[in-house]
Amino acid sequence: MDRPDVQVEGIARRFGATAVFEDVWFSVGRGEFVCLVGHSGCGKTTILNILAGLDAPDDGAVIVGGREITGPSLDRAVIFQSHALMPWMTAAQNVAFALSCRNPHWNRRMCEDAAREALARVGLAHAADRKPAQLSGGMKQRVGIARALAIQPRILLMDEPFSALDALTRGALQEEVSRLVTEAGQTGFMITHDVDEAILLADRILLMSNGPGARIAEVVVNTLPRPRTRAGLHHMPGYHALRDHVLDFLITRSRDFEATNPPAGWSARAVPELRPAA
Numbered sequence: 001m002d003r004p005d006v007q008v009e010g011i012a013r014r015f016g017a018t019a020v021f022e023d024v025w026f027s028v029g030r031g032e033f034v035c036l037v038g039h040s041g042c043g044k045t046t047i048l049n050i051l052a053g054l055d056a057p058d059d060g061a062v063i064v065g066g067r068e069i070t071g072p073s074l075d076r077a078v079i080f081q082s083h084a085l086m087p088w089m090t091a092a093q094n095v096a097f098a099l100s101c102r103n104p105h106w107n108r109r110m111c112e113d114a115a116r117e118a119l120a121r122v123g124l125a126h127a128a129d130r131k132p133a134q135l136s137g138g139m140k141q142r143v144g145i146a147r148a149l150a151i152q153p154r155i156l157l158m159d160e161p162f163s164a165l166d167a168l169t170r171g172a173l174q175e176e177v178s179r180l181v182t183e184a185g186q187t188g189f190m191i192t193h194d195v196d197e198a199i200l201l202a203d204r205i206l207l208m209s210n211g212p213g214a215r216i217a218e219v220v221v222n223t224l225p226r227p228r229t230r231a232g233l234h235h236m237p238g239y240h241a242l243r244d245h246v247l248d249f250l251i252t253r254s255r256d257f258e259a260t261n262p263p264a265g266w267s268a269r270a271v272p273e274l275r276p277a278a
């Protein structure tokens, strides 16, 4: 088997005397899409920031492509919850700027052309010359997605990228991102509070117990076949079992989980993988 693309090895993060999470181990395979689910405050964003190289663990390490990460890299693009666009640049200029950083030998024209192509892929060809203030929230988020995808990162890290969008836009963008990431063979890691979003997108769902001292308590393997669509999801055999399993975790097991007195068979380094939909 290939080495995983991302190996998280026993990371902990402490603020003062409080450990937000401890002894967190997981891996993400090449081309795999993993969602991280857990209650507010358990440390999901902190984990994503560590994977991005924007924060460092107090213990443990993150290995990407066989090397311990020590900082940010264009190989690991982040799509944030807010759009993080430069307001004085047009949509095309925002994407072109990222492309020029990624490809220093490209001339302006090449960056501009590739930026327009990336915007067209997320349905924004017509808005390429508008500035962020002239775009809706959904359109701004699309620009952020186009920018992240355009630089063809090996790994795409997403922190609730669709949470600020209306249901219709969210559904459309989820399917788009899923398609684009699959086509590009990218590795995906996404934080979400939306159980259906996790079921739609993820190959595996990591369930985090409540903090402080949070852990990965369970790993749920999503055996529902692809392609999946938001509209078709709840008709798929196994969907309800999968959804109930994740919801039950969020309602009770996330709170009851104790790393010092864990459920039978649990160990931090080899968290049990469950297949509730199988």
Ligand SMILES: Nc1ncnc2c1ncn2[C@@H]1O[C@H](COP(=O)(O)OP(=O)(O)OP(=O)(O)O)[C@@H](O)[C@H]1O
Binding pocket: 015, 020, 038, 039, 040, 041, 042, 043, 044, 045, 046, 047
């Ligand atoms: N720089 C910091 N200094 C002190 N405490 C911090 C810092 N960053 C995060 N925390 C604390 O760490 C905990 C985890 O924060 P984090 O944002 O990772 O949680 P989360 O699971 O992503 O939450 P949410 O779902 O609400 O976004 C929180 O209690 C937060 O207050």
